[in-house]
Amino acid sequence: MRSLLAGATLTLALVSSAVAGDPPWAERTLTDPLDLGTVAREGDAAIDALITRGGELFGAKFTTLDGAGRPMATQAIVPTKRKRPGANTFQRTSGLDANACSGCHNEPITGGAGEFVGNVFVSEGFESAEFDSLDPQFSSERNTNALMGAGLIEMLAREMTAELHTIRQETLRKARASGEPVTEHLIAKGVDFGSITAAPDGMLDITKIEGIDSDLVLRPFSQKGVFVSLRQFTVNALNQHHGIEAVERFGKRWTGADDFDEDGYKDEVSDGDISAMVAWQATLPTPTRRQDIPESWKAAAAQGEELFGKTGCAACHRPSLPLDGLVFTDPGPSDMAGTLNASEVDTPISIDFARFDWVAKLPRDEMGRVLVPLFGDLRRHKIADQRNDRLGNELLAQRFVARDDFMTAELWGIGSTAPYGHRGDMTTLDEVIRAHGAEGADAAKAFEALAEDDRSAIIAFLKTLVIEDSEKVGQ
Incomplete structure (x- = not known):
């Protein structure tokens, strides 16, 4: 019905x-x-x-x-x-x-x-x-x-899901046409999700998929991405x-x-x-950057942003991802039984984000795509190991996601959303950076190896990423 x-x-x-x-x-x-x-x-x-x-x-x-x-x-x-x-x-x-x-x-x-x-x-x-x-x-x-910018996050996830499904479909087509197994990398908006191999008979090897469920549907919400x-x-x-x-x-x-x-x-x-x-x-506006700060802070933040990339933090906490479309629809295309799906309604509601002032202020790339400044990659990563398990504080699996796998936290707004960590049991940014293990271990070690002033500059940069009142942002 x-x-x-x-x-x-x-x-x-x-x-x-x-x-x-x-x-x-x-x-x-x-x-x-x-x-x-x-x-x-x-x-x-x-x-x-x-x-x-x-x-x-x-x-x-x-x-x-x-x-x-x-x-x-x-x-x-x-x-x-x-x-x-x-x-x-x-x-x-x-x-x-x-x-x-x-x-x-x-x-x-x-x-x-x-x-x-x-x-x-x-x-x-x-x-x-x-x-x-x-x-x-x-x-x-x-x-x-925080839910700020959530509509853009969901639209990014939908587009990335569509890209991954297109790769899967094309890999199967190539295998059928060639009569040989075909392997393709799963890359959506520059984010690497591993690879798949298709056999000529239509069978798929999904063992090399990384950071996403085997159905290649990106699930951007919750700390486990479910x-x-x-x-x-x-x-x-x-x-x-x-x-x-x-x-x-x-x-x-x-x-x-x-x-x-x-x-x-x-x-x-x-x-x-x-x-x-x-x-x-x-339609909650995206977080923004603090401008009402002294020149010394601005200089430190500029230095810190550069170091944020050099230490490897930006490998997962990507400064932005490109969004092609700005029309949000609800219900969406990927929901399963128990949540209304677009196929179950006559006409989904449609919200054109292009009319919001805060969207107009977002940067665009050379192709005209909006660059969503999320400082994330919408992907799961293993973030704790035996050497550093501070962020591996859960024993229960959620939807069969590995215990130490978590979605990359979007850092936009991080300056307004203390405390930190999945449990909120870390009080400083320095503390949560050092807590990164497994895939985040190299970046954490690079941060620890910096001079104190350089570490302070990264904190200064992160503290400029804030959530402001929608009236100030210009909804």
Whole structure:
């Protein structure tokens, strides 16, 4: 069955902080369910209203009257029943663990990162629906990532996925045509993902693929790189952290029930409301560089940026990646069952990022492509080993990603998002740089070998990469 979701179809009148008919002091937070298929397409004004609605939902403190809580469901991303209600509604390790999305994403502004106190505990919830141990055998403790520039990140990931799939298809074609095995490197936007070998009979050797799943779908979100889209991330997080269940995963289509968690509230978050939250997150401006600094700092930062490349840090933390297109669509093309996919809707919403002032300010290459200044490569790397396992602080696998493999952290905004490390247990940039092992060991050693002033210059450079208020950036 195809969803009624259709285009950029939202009127400003639908954006309201109170449910229709409720008094202004009502304790419900969610507005009436948003069905994008019932209103006419209205261009940029509708998109602006959709984004506004998403911002309201992101900052909303959900109440039990909204459906917050999941007495008979676990935090698992696959709808999973409990045998009996949990002893506590709120519990830090297994959730509920927050009232609002902004409860964790708030440093230095809403949509940003989180301090150590906002750490979350990641567990699929299949073996233990409820647990109260901080032992890493039970859950992986994670610091909150910033969402700034997330829409551009997702668009980069989609384009890189398409490039890798094209290489795979062409490798198979060459093998069939030649009657011989053909090996091709998997390089997308200059990032190396290893290689594949195709046999004439169509068999693929995928053992040399690196830093990505064997399906060659780039999953840019989460510290392990396991979520393909902001939509998947949002549906997962609403259930885990708030007990708010999206219809597209927990509704009748997949579970046979309209109140899967048995909290007395049906169809808690509509497809349209998820799209609103996605639109708001996707259009958060990119981090920028501090300009209001003394000349001595500017000089040190310029020196530090040069040393950042010479020490090898930029091999993974690439200063920028080129983006061909600027139209973000939701739902996206790569989501699987339980998260709405573009093929399941009549017309995805479409947001042209070219109209945002902060996008116009981004640099472009000689081909006219926007250079997204993420300081990352959207790839997994082994970052801990026996000699230096400080960043290998997890015991549980997540979606079969190796324990010591993590996505390269995007460093844009790093000057605003202390603490550092996957667990947020490192208080300085110097500390987290030295903690790099395995594939990052050579860069860490090169940093340690620098003179103190040179190390200080790299820190000065990183401290200029900041998140600013959207009004200052120019949304």
